[in-house]
Amino acid sequence: DAKTTQPTSMDCAEGRAANLPCNHSTISGNEYVYWYRQIHSQGPQYIIHGLKNNETNEMASLIITEDRKSSTLILPHATLRDTAVYYCIVRLMNRDDKIIFGKGTRLHILP
Amino acid sequence: DVKVTQSSRYLVKRTGEKVFLECVQDMDHENMFWYRQDPGLGLRLIYFSYDVKMKEKGDIPEGYSVSREKKERFSLILESASTNQTSMYLCASESGGEGPGTQYFGPGTRLLVL
Numbered sequence: 001d002a003k004t005t006q007p008t009s010m011d012c013a014e015g016r017a018a019n020l021p022c023n024h025s026t027i028s029g030n031e032y033v034y035w036y037r038q039i040h041s042q043g044p045q046y047i048i049h050g051l052k053n054n055e056t057n058e059m060a061s062l063i064i065t066e067d068r069k070s071s072t073l074i075l076p077h078a079t080l081r082d083t084a085v086y087y088c089i090v091r092l093m094n095r096d097d098k099i100i101f102g103k104g105t106r107l108h109i110l111p
Numbered sequence: 112d113v114k115v116t117q118s119s120r121y122l123v124k125r126t127g128e129k130v131f132l133e134c135v136q137d138m139d140h141e142n143m144f145w146y147r148q149d150p151g152l153g154l155r156l157i158y159f160s161y162d163v164k165m166k167e168k169g170d171i172p173e174g175y176s177v178s179r180e181k182k183e184r185f186s187l188i189l190e191s192a193s194t195n196q197t198s199m200y201l202c203a204s205e206s207g208g209e210g211p212g213t214q215y216f217g218p219g220t221r222l223l224v225l
Contacts, residue, residue: 032211043201043216044154091211098169099214101154
């Protein structure tokens with residue numbers, strides 16, 4: 001079973017920031033938070049990951065709460081091409097740990 | 112850029128046929144994975160491999176086998192295709208080693224078994 005809980009779907013206006021929440025209340029100290037997204041009919045695409053500090057790259061920002069029980073993925077200026085299913089995943093530092101994809105959040109960017 | 116390619120985007124096969132799905136990655140990654148994706152069930156891990164000639168069962172290996180003869184190639188085999196194996200199949204690769212890794216996915220193969 002997935003170790004994360006995400007809303008089933010969300011809407012966001014084009015040009016606004018999209019904030020996607022994720023709960024991972026049972027996360028352990030050596031588990032990372034990963035975000036992937038899947039645009040319709042394509043394979044999942046890696047976005048970002050973090051352990052406890054906030055992270056930013058060219059695609060998004062990841063904000064992790066101090067207790068690490070939840071996180072938020074931020075797409076700063078959403079475009080129509082950001083319409084996708086977004087998956088929040090927790091995974092051990094050790095790459096032997098499998099990635100378990102949950103149901104994700106279907107994000108609709110509205111023109 | 113990491114490139115993971117899959118031999119077909121769409122495939123139609125008949126029940127009982129032997130089906131080969133091929134996956135090739137060009138980044139010298141040690142780890143490779145096969146998933147299937149079905150509506151309402153998300154991605155489920157079928158098999159994975161951490162090295163040439165190594166394979167490990169994932170969560171739903173029944174009805175499937177795999178082959179990893181070369182580092183860059185990981186094949187998924189449906190020994191006798193059945194209609195319940197109609198699905199989207201996704202291959203992924205990841206570098207080995209310690210620390211957090213990133214799985215890179217191919218475009219997927221949509222398989223229809225009649």
